[in-house]
Amino acid sequence: MKKILVIEDNEQNLYLIRYILEDCGFEVFSAMDGKGGIELAASLLPDAILLDIQLPVMDGYEVARSLRRNPDLADAPIIAVTSYAMPGDKEKAIQSGCSGYIEKPIDPDMFASQVQAYMQKRHNKRGNE
Amino acid sequence: MKRITSTVYPLPHSHTHIPTHSPTHILTHILLVLTIAFFLTATPAGAEDRVIRVGVYDNAPKIFVSGSGKPEGIFIDIIEYIAKREGWKLSYIHGTWGEGLARLERGEIDLMPDVAYTAERDKKYSFNKVPVLSSWFQVYSRKGSGIRSLLDMRGKRIAVLEGSIQQEAFIRMADSFGLHMTIVPVSDYDKVFEVVADGGADAAVANHFYGALHARKFGLEDTAVVFNPSALYFASRKGANDQLLNTIDNNLSGLKKDTRSLYYKSLKRWTSEEVQFKLPAWIQTLGIIIGLALVMSIIGAMLLKHQVNIRTRELREANQRMEERIIERTAELAAAMEKAQAADKIKSAFLATMSHELRTPLNSIIGFTGIILRERVGPLNEEQKKQLNMVRSSSQHLLALINDVLDISKIEAGQLQIAHEDVDIRQVIEKVVQSASPLAENKGIEIGYRIIAEDTQIMADSRRVEQVLLNLVSNAIKFTEKGSVRIACESDGPNITVNVTDTGIGIKEEDMETIFKTFRQVDSGISRKHEGTGLGLSISRRLVQLMGGRIWVASVFGSGSTFYFSLPRNKRKV
Numbered sequence: 001m002k003k004i005l006v007i008e009d010n011e012q013n014l015y016l017i018r019y020i021l022e023d024c025g026f027e028v029f030s031a032m033d034g035k036g037g038i039e040l041a042a043s044l045l046p047d048a049i050l051l052d053i054q055l056p057v058m059d060g061y062e063v064a065r066s067l068r069r070n071p072d073l074a075d076a077p078i079i080a081v082t083s084y085a086m087p088g089d090k091e092k093a094i095q096s097g098c099s100g101y102i103e104k105p106i107d108p109d110m111f112a113s114q115v116q117a118y119m120q121k122r123h124n125k126r127g128n129e
Numbered sequence: 130m131k132r133i134t135s136t137v138y139p140l141p142h143s144h145t146h147i148p149t150h151s152p153t154h155i156l157t158h159i160l161l162v163l164t165i166a167f168f169l170t171a172t173p174a175g176a177e178d179r180v181i182r183v184g185v186y187d188n189a190p191k192i193f194v195s196g197s198g199k200p201e202g203i204f205i206d207i208i209e210y211i212a213k214r215e216g217w218k219l220s221y222i223h224g225t226w227g228e229g230l231a232r233l234e235r236g237e238i239d240l241m242p243d244v245a246y247t248a249e250r251d252k253k254y255s256f257n258k259v260p261v262l263s264s265w266f267q268v269y270s271r272k273g274s275g276i277r278s279l280l281d282m283r284g285k286r287i288a289v290l291e292g293s294i295q296q297e298a299f300i301r302m303a304d305s306f307g308l309h310m311t312i313v314p315v316s317d318y319d320k321v322f323e324v325v326a327d328g329g330a331d332a333a334v335a336n337h338f339y340g341a342l343h344a345r346k347f348g349l350e351d352t353a354v355v356f357n358p359s360a361l362y363f364a365s366r367k368g369a370n371d372q373l374l375n376t377i378d379n380n381l382s383g384l385k386k387d388t389r390s391l392y393y394k395s396l397k398r399w400t401s402e403e404v405q406f407k408l409p410a411w412i413q414t415l416g417i418i419i420g421l422a423l424v425m426s427i428i429g430a431m432l433l434k435h436q437v438n439i440r441t442r443e444l445r446e447a448n449q450r451m452e453e454r455i456i457e458r459t460a461e462l463a464a465a466m467e468k469a470q471a472a473d474k475i476k477s478a479f480l481a482t483m484s485h486e487l488r489t490p491l492n493s494i495i496g497f498t499g500i501i502l503r504e505r506v507g508p509l510n511e512e513q514k515k516q517l518n519m520v521r522s523s524s525q526h527l528l529a530l531i532n533d534v535l536d537i538s539k540i541e542a543g544q545l546q547i548a549h550e551d552v553d554i555r556q557v558i559e560k561v562v563q564s565a566s567p568l569a570e571n572k573g574i575e576i577g578y579r580i581i582a583e584d585t586q587i588m589a590d591s592r593r594v595e596q597v598l599l600n601l602v603s604n605a606i607k608f609t610e611k612g613s614v615r616i617a618c619e620s621d622g623p624n625i626t627v628n629v630t631d632t633g634i635g636i637k638e639e640d641m642e643t644i645f646k647t648f649r650q651v652d653s654g655i656s657r658k659h660e661g662t663g664l665g666l667s668i669s670r671r672l673v674q675l676m677g678g679r680i681w682v683a684s685v686f687g688s689g690s691t692f693y694f695s696l697p698r699n700k701r702k703v
Contacts, residue, residue: 012490012492012493013489013493016497019500023505083489104488104489104492105528108497108503
């Protein structure tokens, strides 16, 4: 069973994502902040990481950079899940090391398939740059 | 006979000084003997108080008696200098030139100054050897008499000092030219010019020293007639005072060698006056005028300079104040700018935060509603489905509102970035038609499109082009109750134009411009029926403008509208 780590500080959204992904047969792990997420990712080595960008203390960009510094996670799919706010947010997420980007509010019908698509496309740092 | 006596006391000779504090008596004695010996040889006359009688006559500036009764002139300066050096006492005997010469002959005086050498005189007098002065004679005429040269003097009356050399010389010269003129003999030099000034003669002969000094005074001017250059000497009775003449020669040679000596000072002193007298009145007047003008212009220049300085200072001060003001204002502006930038940053941050804060709860509302409506959690009855659909519809409307408000805010903050990418208008139209079709079908409205343009590729922001077209199509469906919504794409030179035509309610002429403004929806009565943000057209217009295009509408109220937007192709140059 594929393991997905969700780093999300909003309880309702976390529940929603967990529900949708578990419904599709994924094993879902979660962390409510960046620090916990990084630690869990290091021990869990998940098949994908869903990362909220607007996180308390350490924001998603920082978390993504930190995750990429771990050689074991260098090519793991990291998908930013965030509300499109200001121009350049998506570019910033990609530059920080994210390999995918899903805009909030999520479409419950499409969400799982979007995640799966990004999981197939392994992160290739050089290819993205 | 006037007898003027001037006494010159012998100066203590430098060698007569006896050192009184000599260390030894022998040295003192030797010095004393030497000094006495030198003293005796240095005074050839041998007498300590020798009196030299000198004849004086009036021939300024060479020799004359001044108004105060004192003999003066170049010869007097020289002889007094020599007397001072030699320890002579001088005694002056004043008289006319003729008297002077007669006295010399009779032995009543020892020296007669200012005597020109002639062979005839040499028989009666002895002369010193170094010429005291060089002189020549010149004819001076009354101004306006027309006498400029020798030939002009034919038949004229010429005043000449009686019995003088110039008389002889002049007559000789006149004769040699065969000129006949009347000679007016005058006893005194002063009278020579006076006679001419009074009209008793037409011209006068005088030496150039005298003429230079006096001609102006008498209203005379010099002519080109110059003759008989001569050297002037001190004369004594033949053979009577040769020692005296030798002493004079010794002194004179010394005086003439040194350009800074009394000799030259005296010449300068007595002839510099002549320069002054030579100046014509008009030159003096002119000189005064020029001088005054110069002084006035200097004063004027100084005043001007002063004023300029004041103005310069004022300007500099004004400039400084201005600079200070500019610096102040710049600082204020910089502060204001910083404040504005800070405000902008705050606004951006606020927008980003609000976007997140509003979307986060919406995310779960829309998400969970969707999950429940798909009956993944469990079966729903019809009423539950109906009400949950309303929740979803309202939340989607709320999301649209949030998105629109965000867009407008970003546009107004100048933070909306427009991508410049390849866009195929055909694909955009197809996508929009596909997503709008369910809505049209629900209302029973026909929807279709037609691509007339051959090339539908442009450079623009695909997401924003799609947003604009979707807005227009949504509006068309919203305001059309029956009939159709048709999209057409045409090529328009460098632009591509897309239009959306509906068979809806149409727009009144006067509303055609206001509908593009923020929060405007035509006819408030209808707006309730057709809910929307009222921001769609405003945003569309701004987006089209940002992409370099324009948007407009044509409508017949009651029978439908056509919205157009055109965008430049902006194709990369191949």
